[in-house]
Amino acid sequence: MSGKAIRARGVVQGVGFRPTIWHLARQHDLTGSVWNDNEGVMIHAFGIPANLAQFIDQIPRQLPPLAKLTSLEVTDLHAAAPTDFRIVDSHTNAPAQTTIAADAATCPACLTDIFDPDNRRYHYPFTNCTHCGPRLSIIQRVPYDRCHTSMAVFPMCADCQHEYLNPADRRFHAQANGCPVCGPQVWLEDEHGRLPEQHDPIRQTAELLRLGHIVAIKGLGGVHLACDASDEIAVNRLRQRKQRYAKPFALMAKDIHSIRRYAHINTLEQQALLDKAAPIVLLQAAGEKLADSLAPGDDKLGFMLPYTPLHSLLMQALDRPIVLTSGNISDEPQCISNHSARVQLTGIADFWLLHDRDIVNRLDDSVVRVMNGQLHVLRRARGYTPDILNLPSGFDNAGSILAMGAELKNSFCLLKDGQAIVSQHIGDLESAAVQADYRHAIELYQHLFDFQPDRIAIDIHPGYLSSQYGQALAAEIGAEIVPVHHHHAHLAACLAEHAVPLDSRPVLAAIFDGLGMGEHRELWGGECLLGDYRGYQRLGHFQPIALLGGTQAMREPWRNTYAQLRHYFGWADLLTEFADLAIMQCLADKPLSTLDTMQTRQLNSPLCSSAGRWFDAFAAALDLHTERVYYEGQAAIALETLATPAFDLESAYLQAYCIESANPAVLNWRGLWLAVLTDLKNQVDKTRIAARIHHSLIDASEAMLSLLAQQTGAQTIVLSGGVFQNRLLLEGLTQKLENLGITVLSPRQYPMNDGGLALGQAVISACVMTQNR
Numbered sequence: 138m139s140g141k142a143i144r145a146r147g148v149v150q151g152v153g154f155r156p157t158i159w160h161l162a163r164q165h166d167l168t169g170s171v172w173n174d175n176e177g178v179m180i181h182a183f184g185i186p187a188n189l190a191q192f193i194d195q196i197p198r199q200l201p202p203l204a205k206l207t208s209l210e211v212t213d214l215h216a217a218a219p220t221d222f223r224i225v226d227s228h229t230n231a232p233a234q235t236t237i238a239a240d241a242a243t244c245p246a247c248l249t250d251i252f253d254p255d256n257r258r259y260h261y262p263f264t265n266c267t268h269c270g271p272r273l274s275i276i277q278r279v280p281y282d283r284c285h286t287s288m289a290v291f292p293m294c295a296d297c298q299h300e301y302l303n304p305a306d307r308r309f310h311a312q313a314n315g316c317p318v319c320g321p322q323v324w325l326e327d328e329h330g331r332l333p334e335q336h337d338p339i340r341q342t343a344e345l346l347r348l349g350h351i352v353a354i355k356g357l358g359g360v361h362l363a364c365d366a367s368d369e370i371a372v373n374r375l376r377q378r379k380q381r382y383a384k385p386f387a388l389m390a391k392d393i394h395s396i397r398r399y400a401h402i403n404t405l406e407q408q409a410l411l412d413k414a415a416p417i418v419l420l421q422a423a424g425e426k427l428a429d430s431l432a433p434g435d436d437k438l439g440f441m442l443p444y445t446p447l448h449s450l451l452m453q454a455l456d457r458p459i460v461l462t463s464g465n466i467s468d469e470p471q472c473i474s475n476h477s478a479r480v481q482l483t484g485i486a487d488f489w490l491l492h493d494r495d496i497v498n499r500l501d502d503s504v505v506r507v508m509n510g511q512l513h514v515l516r517r518a519r520g521y522t523p524d525i526l527n528l529p530s531g532f533d534n535a536g537s538i539l540a541m542g543a544e545l546k547n548s549f550c551l552l553k554d555g556q557a558i559v560s561q562h563i564g565d566l567e568s569a570a571v572q573a574d575y576r577h578a579i580e581l582y583q584h585l586f587d588f589q590p591d592r593i594a595i596d597i598h599p600g601y602l603s604s605q606y607g608q609a610l611a612a613e614i615g616a617e618i619v620p621v622h623h624h625h626a627h628l629a630a631c632l633a634e635h636a637v638p639l640d641s642r643p644v645l646a647a648i649f650d651g652l653g654m655g656e657h658r659e660l661w662g663g664e665c666l667l668g669d670y671r672g673y674q675r676l677g678h679f680q681p682i683a684l685l686g687g688t689q690a691m692r693e694p695w696r697n698t699y700a701q702l703r704h705y706f707g708w709a710d711l712l713t714e715f716a717d718l719a720i721m722q723c724l725a726d727k728p729l730s731t732l733d734t735m736q737t738r739q740l741n742s743p744l745c746s747s748a749g750r751w752f753d754a755f756a757a758a759l760d761l762h763t764e765r766v767y768y769e770g771q772a773a774i775a776l777e778t779l780a781t782p783a784f785d786l787e788s789a790y791l792q793a794y795c796i797e798s799a800n801p802a803v804l805n806w807r808g809l810w811l812a813v814l815t816d817l818k819n820q821v822d823k824t825r826i827a828a829r830i831h832h833s834l835i836d837a838s839e840a841m842l843s844l845l846a847q848q849t850g851a852q853t854i855v856l857s858g859g860v861f862q863n864r865l866l867l868e869g870l871t872q873k874l875e876n877l878g879i880t881v882l883s884p885r886q887y888p889m890n891d892g893g894l895a896l897g898q899a900v901i902s903a904c905v906m907t908q909n910r
Contacts, residue, residue, distance in 0.1 A: 140169075140214035141189050143180040145196070147207035148238045148524070151281035153267030154178055154204050155224050156309040161199060162222040165192040169219060173227040173280040175587070183218035202268045202413065203238050207527060207556075224310065227280045236525050236558065237273050237281060237585065240357055240500065242415035242444035244269035246307060251446045252453075257296065262339060262447035263321045263494065267311045269413070270445075273498050273523055273561075274358045275313065279585060283312040287495035294319035321494035323447065328483060339447065342490045343454035351375050353464050353478050353486035357445050358500025358519045359471035360464030360478045362486060363389075367457050372428040375460060378485040381467040383767035385432035387417050387439045387502060389461040391452040396440045398425045399458065405507045414520025415444035416503035427458065434762070434775045441502060444520075447492075463501060468565060470574040473499045498581065499574065501562050508864045509871055513885050515862060517548065517892060518561040523582075526557045526886070528900065531639025535903030539579070539590035539616075541607035542898070543623070543891035544598070545651075545769065546859075547571075549579055550895035551588050552903055557633070558586065559887060559896050566602040576606065594619045594902035596626070596894070598654040619902040623653025624664050625673045626897030627857045631884050632670060633900045634893075643669045644882075645676075645851040647838055647870070649748035650858035650890070651691070651769065652684075660684065662747030662858075663804065665841055667849055670904040676849075677802040677841050679751060680704070681744035685732045690750065693765050694757035694772045697750045699724050699732065705807040715814050720758045748860045751806070752776055755830050758813060759823050770859065777863050780827035784865050793832040801844055809833050835869040843877055853880040859890035 145154065150173050158171045158180055167184040182189060197206050247266055250258045258264045265271065275286040283289055293301060297316055300308040308314045315321060324331055325338040335341065342352050349371045351364045362379065364371040366388050376382055390396045393407060400420035402410070409418045417439040422432075432438055440458070443449040452459075463471040464482055472478040473496040478489060500519035505512050514521065533555040540550040547563040560578060564571045582588065595607040597620040604620075611618045628646040637644075646666045655661040656675070663679030683700045690696040698720060702711060708729075715721050736742045749770070756772035757763040761779065766772050794812040798805040809830070816826050842854055854874055861867045861883060871881045887893035 138183055138218050139186050139189055140181065140183045140216055140218060141193065142212045142214040143182060143193065143196075144176065144208075144210040145178040145180065145206060146176065146210075148203065148205040148236055149178045150237070150279070151267070151272055151312055152203035152238050153201035153307070153309070153311075156267065156304055157199055157201050157204075158196070159222060159224055159304050161192055161195055165189075165195075167192055168222050170223050170225045172225045173282065175228075175279060179228070181214055181216070182222075183214075202244070203241050205524070207525065224304070227282055237276055237279065237523055239414065239520050239522055239524055240272050240274050241269045241413040241520065242442075243446055243449060247446065248449060251450065258316055260337070260339075260450060261317050261320070262323050262445070262450055263313075263315055263492070264446045265311065265313050266307045267309065268307065270311075270313050271357055271494075274500050274519070275494070275497050276585065277497055281312060286312060287497050288313050288315065291315055291320055291494075321492050323490065323492040326479075326489040326491060327487070338490060339450045340454050342488070343451055345488055346455065346459060350487040351378070351485065353472075353482045353489045354447075354451075354461070355475065355478065355489075355491045355496075356447065358496060358498070358502075359473050360482070361461045362464050362482070363459045363461050365457065366427045366431060366460050369428040369430060372430050372460060375462070375485075376430060379462070379465075379467055381462070383433055383771060384467075385435055385437070385439060386460045386462045387441065388427075388431070388458045389441050389443060389448065389452060390458040391455065392442065395458065396420070396442075399427055400424065400438050400440060403507065405510070405512055409505050409507070409512055410440065410442050412520075414503060415441055416505045416514075416520055417441045419504065419506040419515075431460070434771070434778060436778045436781060439504065468568050469570050470564065470568075471499055471501060498561070498578070501564075503562075506862070506864070509868050509883070511885055513862075513883070513889065515888055515890065515892075516546070516562045517559065517888055522561040523558050526559070526633065526896070528552075528555050528557055528633060528903075529636040529638045532900065532903050536591045537588060538592045538594060538899050538902045539588070539607075539610075540594040540895040540898035540902065541596070541603040542895035543596055544601040544603060546888065546890050546892040547575060547603055548892050548895050549575075549582075549603075550899040551582060551586060551590075552899040553588065557896055557899055558582070559893070562892055572602055572606075575603070589614070590616050592617045592619050592902050594621050594898035596621060596623055596654070596898070598623065619905055621898045621901050622656065622673070623894070624648040624650075624655075624661055624666060624858070625668060626894045626901060627889075628666055628668050628673060628855055628897065629670050629901050630887060630893045630897030631855045631857045631882050631889075633896055634884055634886050635882050639670055639904065641669060643667050643849075643851065644853040644855055645842060645845055645849065646673075646855035646857065647842060648855075648858045649860035649866075651749035651860075652745055652747045660743055660745035660747065662745060662749055663751060664746065665845060667845070667851065670900055676845050677804070679746040679748060679804045680806060681746045682750070683736045683742040684745040684747075684750065685736065685742050687741045687743065691769075694753035695720075695723060695727065695763050696732070697754035698757040698763075699727065699729065701751075701754045701806065701810060703733070703736075705810055711814075715818055718814065718817050719760050720763065720817075723763055748858070749773065752860065755813065758817070759827060770862070773860065773863060776827055776830070777865055779824055780831050780865060783822075783824045783828035784831060792829070793836040794829055796833055796837050801841065804837050804841065831865045831869065835866060835873060838870055839873040842874065843879075846877075846879060853882060856881060856883045857889045861889050
């Protein structure tokens with residue numbers, strides 16, 4: 138009889154991996170044991186060599202649904218063979234080197250349980266098993282055992298304990314196992330406390346929603362605010378109370394059939410909706426109408442399906458979708474505790490549906506969109522984090538690196554042993570409460586993964602709060618600081634996701650975003666780079682235009698329109714030719730002389746090559762959010778929405794406007810502006826103008842990139858940055874480049890906006906460390 142020690146690494150704890158090993162061992166007549174430890178799962182198996190070989194071969198083929206195996210290491214084991222095969226207690230003496238599974242939507246078997254009147258978990262809102270339910274949201278430290286989660290305060294009853302100890306049960310060693318007798322409980326409150334006579338608080342909540350009330354609902358990774366999505370009065374009331382005046386609300390519907398009543402769903406979108414991650418999927422609105430104020434100025438609706446038993450029971454009692462948006466005042470972190478929900482949501486919610494299972498890690502809902510026939514993650518949180526990314530060859534000995542991420546849409550990244558873990562979406566660090574949540578999350582991840590960085594990577598912008606905190610943390614723990622250029626990080630993140638090796642030849646990249654600091658403290662945002670992990674060159678860019686009023690220009694699109702027009706034309710000439718245009722009349726009422734003085738004296742009017750501000754400028758010219766925007770990208774989304782109906786029409790008129798530039802390395806927009814103003818004067822349909830603006834950007838970008846590809850010999854082009862969340866731009870430019878035989882890479886698993894920046898910061902810092910070794 139032979140013995141083998143088998144080390145399994147990856148997502149192998151809390152996902153039913155040990156029970157699977159127990160079943161496989163019995164099938165192959167093996168004895169031994171299996172246990173969790175800080176490196177993953179260790180297996181000691183004894184049997185005849187042929188059975189051992191078959192057993193090892195079957196492990197990666199028989200993984201449970203939530204498991205992800207990154208390596209399986211086998212060594213000979215010289216010890217006495219036991220008489221049976223057992224799951225034994227965890228060994229936790231060494232530092233943590235394992236990962237944690239992401240939270241997963243309710244599996245079909247558990248759904249069957251909660252809707253079966255004869256099942257003891259009938260209508261129980263916290264039903265789960267090893268194939269679904271909470272993971273990261275409840276864990277306090279590894280290994281993933283019940284005593285290390287917020288379920289530790291719920292001792293299992295005899296029935297649950299029997300399931301937990303029965304290898305034939307799918308709840309065998311399910312750490313969050315519970316039932317109505319021993320598990321968490323749910324209840325309904327108003328501002329005065331718990332409501333009496335709560336026979337079915339979830340069904341009562343459904344009735345309150347039908348009556349037009351706003352209800353705070355504690356879920357898996359945070360508290361949401363809910364109302365009837367068909368009730369315009371309720372939706373508007375929620376907007377006013379939450380102070381979220383324009384940004385689209387997320388929606389939840391009972392099932393796919395329900396969503397099809399209100400939106401078009403293709404095959405990939407349906408797969409995403411039904412995936413265990415259960416993200417919000419951005420869909421083209423179509424069919425029946427919901428409240429007009431759900432997504433003002435947008436032709437998309439963000440739908441998700443129920444991902445916990447609580448949500449499934451709630452939606453089963455409703456015949457229409459609900460708004461399910463984060464439980465907070467706009468721009469603040471989502472509430473996760475009962476106390477914070479009661480305090481912070483008073484005046485917003487009318488009622489509270491709460492429970493007594495603590496949320497340890499705040500997790501927003503993830504957001505995805507299908508573009509180019511591929512799923513792109515736009516916000517990465519619940520269901521996706523903290524999945525590991527195995528880095529390409531060359532990063533194995535890079536040390537331990539903490540990358541702090543960006544100022545907006547922040548996430549951070551841990552890099553160690555050739556693997557990267559990007560945190561959940563944290564948010565915009567402009568809020569003090571989000572900053573506190575950011576620091577807490579970093580500390581929690583360091584504790585969970587026993588992580589102490591040798592280096593801390595930060596954005597080069599000295600004003601970013603993430604950079605400032607990174608410097609303070611580095612000074613506190615004695616780590617080295619590595620400043621990373623913003624747009625280089627976008628490029629490197631995409632390379633890492635697509636497993637481009639460290640020693641690969643440089644690629645071209647179009648990095649189009651709002652703005653980031655460039656090499657000499659300029660503000661960039663419409664960049665064509667040649668680079669790799671080690672470095673980059675700036676080969677082309679948008680024409681730099683004054684950012685009149687600094688950050689105020691990010692809120693008031695008309696400032697960007699005026700800056701563009703003032704740069705390319707004489708103002709008197711424009712007034713002579715286009716005085717009757719709405720945009721010109723709007724600008725006539727603005728303090729233009731003050732802005733001219735600011736620019737002349739270089740006061741709060743830095744030059745900026747931003748593609749995001751370019752979109753704002755053209756949107757304002759077409760009377761889209763001219764005065765102000767209420768969230769980042771609002772004007773650009775409106776311009777994309779306006780252009781979409783005309784974009785794909787086969788018409789010579791809808792091709793790009795003619796653009797000429799004396800310098801092929803600088804995208805000059807004078808001709809485009811003149812054409813757009815002329816069409817506006819001639820009262821051409823604005824939908825057609827918006828479509829032609831998009832075609833013009835696509836053609837100008839393709840011309841610059843194809844020329845640079847010829848000059849540099851680059852065969853691969855990266856398209857990244859938040860502006861490429863525009864489907865028309867991403868699909869149009871990708872198609873043109875691929876028609877030239879160029880390989881195009883764009884982020885998919887990680888956001889192309891600043892939510893993916895930390896990954897790029899980490900691998901660039903790792904590359905620097907690798908070079909120095």
